[in-house]
């Protein structure tokens with residue numbers, strides 16, 4: 001049975017077009033899946049505490065309650081074999097809600113380590129991952145894209161390499177543009193998921 005984790009990082013939460021599309025496709029294409037849904041966009045994760053920051057940067061400091069939320073989020077991630085992240089572009093990159101999730105999940109000695117060559121090495125199992133990206137602007141050529149390379153790098157840092165991006169562009173250009181973007185994303189995702197997980 002597929003265990004899917006469906007995350008929203010949009011201020012619109014589960015009402016975001018990306019989230020609604022991902023949920024509908026999971027229902028249609030992976031009917032027996034066990035799906036966990038989380039809204040980290042509208043119900044944002046708390047900011048990092050001083051204790052958490054100290055725990056991460058002090059040798060031997062990684063125990064106790066400071067890392068409890070981080071641990072919860074990592075365990076939630078570890079439990080899935082299909083990860084779907086739904087995110088808007090905010091100011092050319094990931095929204096603060098997604099950055100908060102990253103700062104809780106990318107934790108030294110837990111989700112990654114550093115080798116003798118000072119390279120970060122992921123400690124989590126790779127898993128099929130889709131990132132649905134919603135933007136106001138058209139997808140290519142109109143503005144810098146710091147989201148795609150950043151997310152690719154940060155997911156690889158914890159060991160997640162099997163990542164496919166699905167872009168829903170021009171989402172502020174009226175219903176017709178939205179419908180077109182959703183339809184294209186639907187086709188891309190159906191083909192990818194339909195080809196097997």
Ligand SMILES: Cc1cc2nc3c(=O)[nH]c(=O)nc-3n(C[C@H](O)[C@H](O)[C@H](O)COP(=O)(O)O)c2cc1C
Pocket residue numbers: 010011012016017018087088089090091092093134135136137138143171172
């Ligand atoms: C604070 C903020 C910053 C934004 N910055 C960008 C941007 O840099 N590039 C872009 O194409 N759209 C930008 N947008 C538009 C959103 O990406 C777009 O409306 C998207 O479809 C929202 O998706 P959502 O409904 O899933 O949150 C921004 C929107 C907000 C609220």
